[in-house]
Structures are given as structure tokens and as C-alpha cells.
Amino acid sequence: MIWVELLVVLAAIFLGARLGGIAIGFTGGLGVLVLALLGVEPGDMPLDVISIIAAVIAAIAAMQVAGGMDYLVSVAEKVLRRNPRHLIFLAPVITYLMTFMAGTGHTAFSTMPVITEVAKESNIKPARPLSIAVVASQIAITASPISAAVVFFSSVLEKQGVDYLQLLAVVIPSTFIGSMLAALCIYLWDRTSKHSALSDDPEFQRRLAAGTVDMRGHTEVVLKPRAKLSVAIFLTGLVAVMAYATAISDKVGLISDPPMTRDAAIIAFMLTIATTIVAFCAVDTSQILSASTFKSGMSACICVLGVAWLGATFVGAHEAEIKSSAGDLLRDHPWTLAVVLFFAACLLYSQAATTKALMPTALALGVSPVAAIASFAAVSALFVLPTYPTLLAAVEMDDTGTTRIGKAVFNHPFLLPGVLAIAFSVALGFVFGGVLL
Template identity: 30%
Template sequence: MTLLMVIELLVVLLALWVGARYGSLALGAISGIGLAILVFGFQLEPSTPPTDVIYIIIAAVTCAGMLQASGGMDWMIQVAERLLRKHPDRITLLAPFTTFVLTILVGTGHVVYTLMPIICDIALKKGIRPERPCGIASIASQIGITCSPIAAAVVAFATISAENGYNVSNLQVILVTIPACVIGILAAVAYSWNRGLDLDKDPKFQARLKDPVQYNYIYGSSATTLDKEIAPESKRAVYIFLAALALIVVFSVFTMAGHNILPAWNEVAVVKGGPAEITLANGVTESAKQLAKASVVLAGVTETVPKHLTMNLVIQIVMISAAALMIIFCKAKPKKAIAGAVWQSGMVAVVAIYGIAWMANTYFDNYKPEMQAMLTDLVKAYPWAMAFAFFMVSVLINSQGAVVVSMLPLAYSLGIDGWILLGIMPSVYGYFFIPNYPSDIATVNFDRSGTTVIGKYLLNHSFMIPGMIHVVIATICGYGIAFFFHSIGWI
């Protein structure tokens, strides 16, 4: 690695560090400054912005935002609360799986904020230390992102993999990540079940109860959504949303089974005279490189081939259509959707991926030969070691989607097999390590008992051990599951 490479890498890391300090939109925006320095200062050629992934996120977030605006999410939270209150003694087990499933359905972990105070309330009423369910429930709400067919990380993985010759659908991705993450959650639950002192034996908690003001704050109120009336339109919105998800899954299943039922159009293809390689003649006008490639192959033999609609476009069409149906038939107000937490957090993710991935890809694309020379021997011997890189980058940038978009092209350029990268997919979640993520901070504030904490030394917080247990176990299991599926030809 040359001195210039090191200096430019420090520019990338500095932009990420400064952006993380400001948080929210700043992470993506300040990455733009890093990109500007790389392009204008060091004369690096900018990479192509990750527009395909961004378009899918916008479509999915718009649909989820409309679901929230219609009141549909309130109904989903009510259903979840009824389940939790029906089995209060199992709150440490049920709470994380409830937040996990909600994230899978909606594609974002920000839907669980309403549920977190309820989890704390149920634990307190049952005499269970709230840190036990709250810590792992917050972790599980983010774990679900790698298991949702409409989440940015899953969409990005499928899209980028296809661009690098590994055709895997969103459904195939979650066939690996869901069982791996479920095992990881169970391992974290096993640790959390008896973590910390019981409330009646915790001297700090008992001391707080002696203060009447504190006692009233802890036990004087009850968090619930069961008293909220759900309109018929809200339930219709949920049905529309679930139908949209089901339609996406159906298309994926048929494609996996070798029966692509998606629309197809004839396209002229040019066959090169060398190795078996086909370049589409009418889709090569995006850049000077593609035009140069087209000029070489246009003299070859042409043939007409069918080109099917791709799944990334299917997701966009279905999600946008579902959002429109909610507006028409479910009284979902667009202004309310824009003001909602789901839409706003989704747009923050868009900006983060836009800035971070564009900056990181610009650096890596300009130094692919050097990166390959330095890391090829390592990844050949230990290809799973890429999981450490995924995790460390996630600690910095607080976005699993941005990790996939910025790091996956590099991983493919190093020659790592797609099934291995799919197996280590759970390692892209590492932003619990430094407890500055909104869901973790909110969980600490929602816990009226004060048992869910950040910690005096920053890293000794309530989310550290459950998070590490999950990532390690889920990544190991994901690798094993991916190996099995790959060996039988499923992925």
C-alpha cells in the first residue's frame, strides 16, 4: 500500500468518523465532502452512484410510510402487544422475536419504538428485570433488516451479486439469513434470560423505589396501545401491504423454480468471438467504458434473446403500487406519511447509502488491483475473514445497507464466492458496538426501571454482549447454512 493510498483511505475514514459524530443526514452528506476531496483533490475517477438500491429503498419506505400513515402499523403493534401480554412470563423470549418479525415485514427497525415501552411495562409488572427483554429486543429489531425481502441490505446484496455474476434472489438471501439469525437470537436470549440481578435483589433499583417520586414514575403509569381504536381502513392497509410482500415472494419462488413468470421482451444480443460472453447491444450507452466495449463486440454474431423483468424493478413497481392503493382505499395521507418516523428514517438511510457507498466505492474502484494484490492470499485461505471487515465498517457507518453497497463489490473483486458472502451476511450488523444508534438510545430512555443502561465506560452497555453473541453465532450458522444450500444447488 503506497503512502498516497493510505492518505486517501484516511480521508474516507475521517469523513465517516465526522459524519458519525453528527449522525442522521450528516453521515451521508459529510461523506460527500470526502468524495469531493478524492475526486477534485486526488483526481480519482468517481464510481457510479448506487442508484438501483436507492430506488428500491425509496419505493419500500414510501409504502411502509403509507402503512404507518394509514394506522396499519398501530394495528400490527396491537397484535404484537396482545401476544406479549398473553405470556408475560416469557417476555424475554417473545419480545425479541416480536421486534424481529415486525422488522422483517416492514423492512426497517424503526417501527418498534411504540413497542419498546410496552415490553418494559410488561417486564416490570411481572417483576422481570427489563434489561433482559429490552436489550435483546432492540438488537433483534435491527437483526431483522438482513432477513427482510424489501430491506436495503437484502436488496443491495441481490442486486450487486447479480452484477458480479452471482444470481441470487431476495428469497434465497433470506432462506439463509432468517434461520441463521433465529439461532443467533436464541443464543442471545439464553444469555439474557437471567442476566443481572432480579429486581427484588437489585440494591440500586430498591433504593430508587424508596423515593415516592421515583416509585410513581416506575409503577404509576402503564404503556399500552390496546385502548386505541383501529379503523377498518387501517386493517385494509395491512392486508394490502402483506399482499404486496406475498406477490414479491411468489415471483421469487417461481424464478427460483426455473419458471420465470415475469414479463419479457426481446433484445438483440451480440456474442463475442472469445469465451462465452454476451453483451446486450441496446443497453451499453451508460458510460464511455461500455461504449468502448460495445464497439469491440458489435462486429460479432447477433441473436435475439428474451430479457425478463428484474426483481429489483418488480419490488419498486409492487411497493409503489401498494402505497398508491393505501392512499386511494385506506385514507392514508401523504403529508402524514412524510412526517412519520418510518419515512424520515428511510430517507436518512437513502442519503447515508448515497454518500457513504459512493465515496467508498470511488476509493476501492480506483485501487482494485492493489487491493487484490494485498488481500488475495488472505481471502483465498480464509474467505470468511471478510466478515470482520463487514462488522468493523458497520461499527463506523450505522447502516447495514451502506455496508453491503460499499463493501460487497470489493469482496467480489477479491474473488470471494457469492455463497460465502451470503453466509457471512449477519456480520454487517455491528452498530450496536458503540451505543449511539436511535433504537438503542430510545430503549434506554423507555426503560423506567433504569436497568437498561449505556454504561460508565461507554462500551459496557446493555446491548454489547447480546449483540456480540448474536453476530458471532448467526455468522457461523449462516456460513454453515449457505455451504449446505450451495452444496445441494439451492444458492
């Protein structure tokens, strides 16, 4: 029956991908229902992961309504316009840092129009900086101190003797440097290409002649009076989260009997941040529900609920078979875990869902914590199928036509920088993990 049940899982994911967006969460629940009718006991629902995502998104949405996101984008625009020649490097730095701070890659939506405009003004094909910027925003999830994937993974690793701070000490430098190395490869490839300039692109010339390319230039955004304050409150809360996690760490031991677990503390801190922003930044709470970050975050919750539950149900039902067939391979060749996570992420559509479904099983199979942490970046392979929201947004926002999806589906500009960034991050993860753990 394992093959029939695997077919159900793949069919549910395929149907969700075809329907698009939040539907993959719906079809994940459909898949669980079909598996239950086939006699499979449903796995644990990922309510812990969803709770963290919801709390973090609540704080970010409050900050957005207060004008904080507009302020961050204005700062990013100033940086990019002052250094247009380094756009391919600065674009991923900005999207990485915003995701690192916010715990969600959906913050990249706000910077894409700026990246596109600066590229057009500098005669750079927007596809180059946009592709690596989108990839960096996805990989940064595996380094963010408040992302659901990191928080869940750290709770699993604690049973293996590796704490939250040690995890961050490995994944932050490895993913950031890995993203920058991928940007360097794209930059060098662009420099050696015969038709690297935007003006050389025939599709751009066609659209320019048709008058469909808009050169907007710098746009002055009127910031809300307390926009900066909302960002300061959010950053203070982020520091407080990391300070608490440090204080309760077994390696530090400042608080031996903590009043809350780290997961509960993150949720409480994020809701407190949201409360403080609403109270001190004159935020209309009714607007939070319609904020773009809130909508995308709640969509992510449903997606994680469906696909992570589906993945946990299938893996839990066949853990013994998986151990017997894959245990020796993963122990003898630990790098293969990164390959497994890479292809699983393509289907499960979420870093948190992939981590929740596979990481506990991988560690139970005997994979070392070092190998698991090094392979962690591979759960960010959401760029392979060109259906992820930030990827589609980049295609839509580039009116020059250089960021386009080919007829073969997989021939799109995000695949190469994504594979390079993950490969570099995994390799560096083994290096840093071997030194620090």
C-alpha cells in the same frame, strides 16, 4: 496516498458520528468531495439502494398513517402480556418479524414502550429484552425480502449463479435461529446472576424512590377503522413481491422474459401498495410526510447516500491494492470476511451501505458465494457504537435506568447480545449454505 485517503474516510465518518443522526450522510458527501480534490475519482452513487428504501418507506408510512402500525403493536402487546415470563424470547421474535416484513429496523421504535412496560410489571430488567430486541431488529434486515441490503446483495450474487430465493433460504433460518440462540444465552446469564430481578437493581430503586419511574400498565389504543385493512394490503403486496421474484427466478423459470427486473418490481409493488392504502383506507397524504417512519426512512436514505458513496469511492480507487493484500487471506480463511464486514458496519452505519461498499469487492477477490452469504449477517453490527437511533431510543424509553451506556462507551447492554447473535448467524450461515447451495 492510500493512508491519507483512508484517514479522510475515517475522519468523515468520525465527524458524522459526533454530529449524530443524519449528519453521517452529510459528512460522507464531504469525504467524497475531499477525496475528489485529492485526485480520487468518485465511485458510483448508490441510487438503486436508495430507490428501494424510499419506495418501501413510502408504503410503510402510508400503512402507519392508516393505523396499521398501531394495530401491529396492539397485537404484539397482547402476545407479550399473555407470556411475560418468556419476554426475553418473544421481544426479539416480534421485532425480527416486524423488520422482516417491513424491510426496515425502525419499526422497532413502536414496540419498545410495550417491551419496557411488560418487563417492569414482571420484575425483569428492561435492558435484557430491549437489548436483544434491538439487535434482532437490526439482523433481520439481512433476511427481509424487501430490504435494500438483501435486494442489492442478491443482484450481485446472481452473477455468481446464486439467485434471490437461494439467498433467502440461507439467511432467514440462520439469522432467526442465531438471534434466538443469543436470546437463550442472555436468558441463562440472567437466571444465574445474583441480582437478576429488577427490584435488585440499585439505580431502579433510586429512581423509584425519587418518583421518576412511571408504571403505566396496559394502554388501550383506539384503532382507526381501516387499520387492519392497511396491514392486509401491505402483506398482500409483500407476498406479491416474493411471488414475482420466484416466478422470474432462473431456478423456477415460470417467466422467461420478465417485463421488469426484480429491483424495479419491488419499487413498483411498494408504490402500488402505498397507492392502494391511500385510496382504500382514507389516508390523508399530507400526514404521510410527517409520519415517524417516513422521517426515519428518508434520514436512512441520506445516510446511505453519503456513507455508501464514500465507501465505494475509497474501495474502488484501491481495489488492486486490496486484492493484493487481502485476497489470499479471504480465500484461505473465508470467515475473516465476517470480521471485515463487522468492523466496516460499525463505521458505515448501515447494512445497505456496508453491503454496497464491500460485497462486490469481496466476491471479486475470490470469496465463495457460500462464505459471502454466511458472512452477510455481520453487516448488522450497528450496535457497537451506542449512537444508532433504535439503540438510543431503547436507552431513553427505559426509565428504570437498567438500559444505560457506561462511561467507557462500549460497556453497554447491546454489545454482548449483538456479538453473540452475529456469531451464531454466521456459523449457521456456513452450515445452511453448505447444505443448500
